[in-house]
Amino acid sequence: MRTIRETSNMLASKAMSTVELVDASLAAIEVDTDHGGATYTQVDRSAAREAAAGSDAFRSRGYVPSVLAGVPISVKDLFDVKGQITTAGSRVLRSSHPAVRDAVAVARMREAGAVLVGRTNMSEFAFSSLGLNPHYGTPRNPVDPRLLAGGSSSGAAVSVALGHVAAALGTDTGGSIRIPAAFCGLVGFKPTARRVSLDGVVPLAPSFDSIGPIARSVDCCVLVDGVISGHTLGTTARPLTGLRFGITSDYVGDDLDETVSTAFNRAIGVLRRAGALIERFAFPELFELGGRFPLASITSTQAWAWHRDHVARDADSYDARVLKRLRTGEGRSAADYIELLAARKRFVRQAQSRLAKFDAWLMPTVAVVPPEVARVELDDEAFFSVNAKVLRNTSVVNFMDGCALTVPCHQENELPVGISICGPALADASILSIGRSIEALLRTSRQIAMA
Numbered sequence: 001m002r003t004i005r006e007t008s009n010m011l012a013s014k015a016m017s018t019v020e021l022v023d024a025s026l027a028a029i030e031v032d033t034d035h036g037g038a039t040y041t042q043v044d045r046s047a048a049r050e051a052a053a054g055s056d057a058f059r060s061r062g063y064v065p066s067v068l069a070g071v072p073i074s075v076k077d078l079f080d081v082k083g084q085i086t087t088a089g090s091r092v093l094r095s096s097h098p099a100v101r102d103a104v105a106v107a108r109m110r111e112a113g114a115v116l117v118g119r120t121n122m123s124e125f126a127f128s129s130l131g132l133n134p135h136y137g138t139p140r141n142p143v144d145p146r147l148l149a150g151g152s153s154s155g156a157a158v159s160v161a162l163g164h165v166a167a168a169l170g171t172d173t174g175g176s177i178r179i180p181a182a183f184c185g186l187v188g189f190k191p192t193a194r195r196v197s198l199d200g201v202v203p204l205a206p207s208f209d210s211i212g213p214i215a216r217s218v219d220c221c222v223l224v225d226g227v228i229s230g231h232t233l234g235t236t237a238r239p240l241t242g243l244r245f246g247i248t249s250d251y252v253g254d255d256l257d258e259t260v261s262t263a264f265n266r267a268i269g270v271l272r273r274a275g276a277l278i279e280r281f282a283f284p285e286l287f288e289l290g291g292r293f294p295l296a297s298i299t300s301t302q303a304w305a306w307h308r309d310h311v312a313r314d315a316d317s318y319d320a321r322v323l324k325r326l327r328t329g330e331g332r333s334a335a336d337y338i339e340l341l342a343a344r345k346r347f348v349r350q351a352q353s354r355l356a357k358f359d360a361w362l363m364p365t366v367a368v369v370p371p372e373v374a375r376v377e378l379d380d381e382a383f384f385s386v387n388a389k390v391l392r393n394t395s396v397v398n399f400m401d402g403c404a405l406t407v408p409c410h411q412e413n414e415l416p417v418g419i420s421i422c423g424p425a426l427a428d429a430s431i432l433s434i435g436r437s438i439e440a441l442l443r444t445s446r447q448i449a450m451a
Contacts, residue, residue: 002166002216003166003215003216003217003219003220004067004068004071004166004167004215004217004219004220004223004224005067005219005220005223007021007070007071007166008067008068008069008070008071011059011069011070011071012064017052017056018052018053018055018056018059018070018115019049019052019053019056021052021070021072022048022049022051022052022072022115022117023049023052025048025072025117025164025165026043026045026048026049026117028162028163028164029043029117029118029164032162032164036137037139037140037158037162038121038133038136038137038138038139038140038155039118039120039121039139039155039158039159039162039164040074040118040119040120040121040155040159041077041087041089041119041120041121041122041136041155042077042084042118042119043117043118043119044084044116044117044118047116048072048115048116048117048118051110051115051116052070052115055069055070055113055115056070058113064113065111065112065113066112066113066227067223068109068112068113068114068223068224068227069112069113069114070113070114070115071113071114071115071166071167072114072115072117072164072165072166073109073114073115073116073117073165073166073167073168073169073224074116074117074118074119074120074155074156074159074160074164074165074168074169075106075109075116075118075119075120075156075168075169076119076120076122076153076155076156076168076169076170076171077089077119077120077121077122077155078122078126078171078201078202079102079103079105079106079119079169079200079201080099080101080102080103080106080200080201081099081102081103081106081116081119082098082099082100082101082102083098083099084098084099084119085097085098085099086099086202088122088124088125088126088202089121089122089123089124089125089126089133089135089136089152090124090125090135090317090318090319091135091317092125092310092314092317092318093202093310099200101200102200103199103200103201104197104199104200104228105169105196105197105200105201105211105228106169106200107200108227108228108230109169109224109227109228112227114227117164117165118159118164120153120154120155120156120158120159120168121133121136121137121139121154121155122151122152122153122154122155122156123151123152123154123176123322124318124319124322125202125204125303125307125322126151126152126153126171126173126176126202126204127152127204127299127303127322127325127326128151128152128321128322128325128387129150129151129152129174129175129176129179129387129390129391129394130148130150130151130154130371130376130383130386130387130390131148131149131150131151131152131154131155131180132148132151132321132373132376132377132383133154133319134319135319138154138373138377139154139155139157139158140158140373141158141183141184141370142158142161142162142184143161143184143185143370143415143416144370144415146372146373146374147183147370147371147372147373147415148183148370148371148372148373148376149161149180149183149184149370150179150180150181150182150183150184150366150370150390151176151179151180152171152173152176152180153168153170153171153172153176153177153180153214154180156168156169156170156177156180156214157170157180157181157183157184157186157188157214158180158184160184160186160214160215160216161184161185161186166215166216166220167213167214167215167216167220167221167223167224168213168214168215169211169212169213169224169228170188170211170212170213170214171201171204171209171210171211171212172188172190172209172210172211172212172394172398173204173205173208173209173210173299173398174208174295174296174299174391174394174395174398175190175365175366175390175391175393175394175395175397175398177189177190177210177212177213177214178190178365178366178394178404178406178418178420179365179366179390179391179394180214181214181365181406181418182365182366182406182408182416182417182418183366183369183370183416184416185408185410185416186214186215186216186408187214187215187216187217187218187220187221187405187406187407187408187435187439188212188213188214188215188221188405188406188418189212189213189218189221189225189403189404189405189406189432189435190210190212190394190397190398190403190404190405191210191211191212191225191229191403191428192210192401192402192403192425192426192427192428193208193209193210193398193401194425195229195231195426195428196210196211196212196225196228196229197211198211203302203303203306204299204302204303205298205299205302205303206302207298207302207341207344208295208298208299208398208399210398211228212224212225212228213225213228217439218405218407218432218435218436218439219436221405221432221435222235222432222436225428225432233428233429233432234429235429235432235433235436236433236436237433237436237437237440238430238433238434238436238437239275239437240271240274240275240276240434240437240438240441241274241275241276242275242276242277243276243277243359243360243434244276244277244279244357244358244359245271245276245277245278245279245358245359245360245361245362246279246280246281246354246355246357246358246360246361246362247268247278247279247280247281247361247362247363248280248281248282248283248286248361248363249280250282250283250284250286250287251283251286251287251289251290251392251396252286252363252364252367252392252393252396253363253364254367255367255389256364256367256368257367257368257369259369259410259414259415259417260364260366260367260368260369260417261364263364263409263410263411263414263417263419264363264364264409264417264419266409267409267419267438267442267445268362270441270442270445271362271438271441274441279358281354281358283354285347285350285351285354286396288343288347289347289395289396289399290392292343293340293343293344293347295395295398295399296325296328296391296395297328297329297332297340298337298340298341298344299329300325300326300328300329300332301329301332301337301340302329303326303329304326304327304329304330304332305329307326308330311323311326311327321380321383321384344399347399347400348399348400348401348425351400351402351424352400352424355423355424359430359434360421360422360423360430360431360434361421361422361423362419362420362421362422363393363396363419363420363422364393364417364418364419364420365393365394365406365417365418365419365420366390366393366394366417366418367389367390367392367393368386368389368390369415369416369417370415370416371386371390393420394420396422397420397422400424400425401424401425402422402423402424402425402427403422403423403424403425403426403427403428403431404420404421404422404423404431405420405421405422405431405432405435406418406419406420406421407419407421407435407438407439407442408442409442411446411449411450412446412449412450419438419442421434421435421438
């Protein structure tokens with residue numbers, strides 16, 4: 001599948017109709033499914049074909065509501081889609097009533113003319129960074145099926161990486177967009193949480209839940225973000241010369257895989273040679289996130305409030321690992337929870353102060369390369385250890401109420417690695433503008449290396 005603009009230009013030039021494009025998408029999905037793929041929890045072929053035919057009819061009459069018109073997309077199985085049951089990757093909700101209306105983000109994508117082809121698989125209730133799902137199968141990494149695709153938006157990333165769709169809607173509570181995007185060699189954007197309505201989305205932790213795109217380019221993410229947020233950001237590429245980027249070895253730079261460290265440091269070198277100013281800075285407050293005040297404590301407390309009635313009725317239907325994480329919020333006192341919220345407020349202020357002099361904070365998106373499925377599938381101790389390591393860097397941005405973009409920084413012969421461009425709340429336009437420039441620079445560097 002091409003980028004959104006490439007797809008839109010192809011439709012505009014009549015090189016292919018939306019019906020033909022969607023038929024090709026559905027055929028590719030069928031091939032994936034026939035080969036054991038677990039990318040989707042539901043594919044509504046008739047609705048997708050009907051929407052495609054309608055898009056072509058509108059285009060023939062001169063009505064093209066946006067650049068997304070006729071473009072196939074997928075949505076994570078957390079989003080309500082009118083007439084469908086939202087299972088959130090779980091058996092717990094399998095008997096729920098179908099949604100009576102679309103989630104706001106889905107409705108906005110439809111209004112823009114995008115064609116929804118399927119609901120993507122995920123970690124149950126979005127409560128894992130690895131993408132394992134014992135109910136619907138585990139989406140495998142298209143780079144190597146022995147590897148995990150990352151989570152929780154695992155199927156979302158795979159649907160883009162396999163070329164089924166031009167973009168996918170995902171959610172991100174502690175990294176669930178950026179992690180699978182990085183593991184699958186894609187671009188993922190976590191906006192400032194308040195910018196995109198969560199109406200019609202199964203919650204995990206409302207303090208951190210965010211909605212954003214996974215796609216093939218920063219430009220694709222800009223286009224989708226403009227639709228789902230209702231506010232198109234002006235994001236022309238910014239010259240890198242003179243931009244000041246902060247990097248830190250504290251916490252997010254600690255104990256990196258060699259492949260990740262090599263790719264990240266190489267990218268930093270490329271940026272330096274392009275005229276960017278790189279400054280290492282101390283951020284000791286980060287260590288509290290792995291100690292006294294982890295994001296997971298707030299997440300599990302808020303998640304337990306939503307899940308406790310479901311657990312009381314149907315605990316046996318949960319993924320045992322998800323249930324174990326949920327129960328860590330069960331006994332937390334109100335006083336402890338209030339202390340956690342106060343700690344988060346302090347951290348937001350500290351982060352704003354630490355990052356004030358930088359145009360962006362750069363870090364490896366994930367500290368490790370995609371883990372092997374076999375390593376964590378049956379071993380609980382390995383699962384929880386790897387899950388925590390994978391979440392470590394991305395969750396910092398959610399905790400500080402920030403925004404972040406991951407773009408690939410690996411070479412063609414390496415496992416996928418992402419570099420994250422991070423900023424404080426409402427710095428989205430600046431982060432996306434810088435992201436355009438970094439993406440272009442790293443793509444050129446990759447092409448030179450291949451020549």
